[in-house]
Amino acid sequence: MKKEGFSESELAAMSPKDFRSLVRRGEWTDKTLPACRGYAQANLAIVPKDYAFEFLVFCHRNPRPFPVVDVTEPGDPHPKLVAPEADLRTDLPKYRVFQDGALIDEPTDISNYWREDLVAFVMPAGRSFDWSLRAANIQYRVTGWYVSSIQCVPAGRFHGPMAVTHRLFKTSYDAVRAVQITSRHLSMHGPPIHIGDPAIIGISAPAPQEPGEISMCWGCGVAKPVALESKVPFMITHCPSYLFVTDRLSEELAVL
């Protein structure tokens, strides 16, 4: 099955630079999941400089959902550490713009929203460790992401519930291996934050579970619940599943 003219293997084999060019030119408008096998894909959050310290402390206190790998200089849309040639204003297929705690726009380009006082935070997503789980032949499925009842540790004006991704594993062996493998990927959510019934962390209707499957949840970098609850005057994030493809391999970012 082709998407926007590309086969799955063409997308997986594409370099991050080529894929970002496609996105920049408006020739890839879909989710980024199949693109650039092995490369870390990242969530994005952008706040005004006046909020940047508090947001970075917030991320620091909540490293499972918000594992920052790059902080841009104010006004600079280029993430120098993870993809210096990229432009964070144009290289994601879809964004979300929040104003005073409300979602006001879902543009495909944020050049018109860009300001000289904006600071961007690049945070690799669980998508990135999925490459490692697949490479190790772990049997599982991702059911989606949910807003949990776990409250993030607040920092300054930032607070709100933690989003999580939910995965179901075929066997205990697969689940144990997944804990081990994701523990190596601390900069992409690290190990799970919950094992067992997702209802315990407030997720009442995840995908139906098959007998014997093991349920685990990881922190998720979707910042919508935080943007809404914190009511920050201005914040931009990626749109869930429309991620930023970095130049760094997931294995480059692994801690062991």
Next chain:
Amino acid sequence: MKKEGFSESELAAMSPKDFRSLVRRGEWTDKTLPACRGYAQANLAIVPKDYAFEFLVFCHRNPRPFPVVDVTEPGDPHPKLVAPEADLRTDLPKYRVFQDGALIDEPTDISNYWREDLVAFVMPAGRSFDWSLRAANIQYRVTGWYVSSIQCVPAGRFHGPMAVTHRLFKTSYDAVRAVQITSRHLSMHGPPIHIGDPAIIGISAPAPQEPGEISMCWGCGVAKPVALESKVPFMITHCPSYLFVTDRLSEELAVL
């Protein structure tokens, strides 16, 4: 041999709370190395809020020397995450005060210097992983700390050379185990940043090396070179080897 009335085993067995009380009352004025076996001891850096975002980005870009585990609220001297009952103004035996890039004081208490706009950063020291190396019976000696020729990645107004600690290991086995063990301790400098001749990173006169010993350097949280070169108007740090004893065991902070 007793120090300030305490035997080595009494000091090692002391709780962090009791040890900090001694320090606070001025009854322990020496280096903290022998105190509270197993507990993470931390470096400290304090800057005005106007500099706090740039300093946190600086630490984030240089996690080997500056692995932050706690950032206080402006004006609040209590590190809520690692030792909520502690007072960072009084609970270290010796501090250093920098003004406009010059060391102006080495007080034993910084209450007189405290201001409502100060933000403190607590960063576990290599001292903390030494407990784990000793517990694994690794044979080595710490020769001291040095200013290397490696430049930290700058952030805003912060820049300067990286300080390192230098250790000599008896055998390749000990050295390999030390890489493995310190890799687990990412929040206390993590793995070494240099293996082999320290002259390569600008350290010309470390302690003499015995035949067969393996030389390795770790990032070090002594911020003096950064305070001097960055010429920040005001900054307080711990005095090297006079550390802050946290309530967290080194093993609690380990990533694996």
